[in-house]
Amino acid sequence: HRNGKHSALTLQGGLNNSCNPIFVDIAMSLGKETMYKYIELFGYGSVTGVDFNGEAQGMVLPVSAVQNVDLARIAFGQTIAVSGLQLATATSAAINGGKYYTPYLVSEIYDNNGIVAERIEPQLKHRVISEKASSILNNMLEKVVSQGSGKHAYIEGYSVAGKTGTAQKYENGIIASGKYVSSFVGYFPSTNPQYLALVIIDEPVGEYYGSTVATPYAKQVFEGIIKVNNIKPVV
DSSP, X not given: OOTTOOOOOOXXXXXXXXXXXXXXXXXXXXXXXHHHHHHHHTTTTSOOOOSSSSOOOOEEOOGGGOXXXXXXXXXXXXXXXXXXXXXXXXXXXXXXXXXXXXXXXXXXXXXXXXXXEEEOOOEEEEEOSOHHHHHHHHHHHHHHHHHSTTGGGOOTTSOOEEEEEEEEEEETTEEEEEEEEEEEEEEEOTTSOOEEEEEEEESOSSOOOHHHHTHHHHHHHHHHHHHHTTOOOOO
């Protein structure tokens, strides 16, 4: 449902406009077994293995308990709870060629003499999707920023890509009126992703859509990275 209505949308149009019914249709067509296969592959419902104690594993309904109404809502990000780290790591896997790596905070450990005692290398866990699927998704997410709801993250010459999010909050088992979590996960350059930022605004006041609340802050982060690293635009 949308005020003013719109015609039938392609998947690109669904991403650009955050059209929930499209993702409901996809989930119902795939079925819960296939959906849960990818939920697991993308790391939702389990810890990522980051080098820090106390990581949350999120909340995912057991597949045996999932009804059609649950599957429909999982498709657009409800009836499921994920951590920011899970979302950032899963997004990285989706757009880096389809490979899921264990995230880490420490890359090098030095001894008292300033010599590198240990160097931590990226650890590949498994493949999530094919390189072709990842490339297609990259192109679509770039258009979300250049044409759709992520336009407030657009930076001329830097092929920023990403996706907005707007989720209702629950309290005592029911939807909390007027309470939302707004987000944007973005990265650049989409042709060879190097930098990713996830912005989450908990219970924004007034405007609450991720497209207008969270996205501008991701743009500020990217502009800062560009300035600090003196990254030249691609003409």
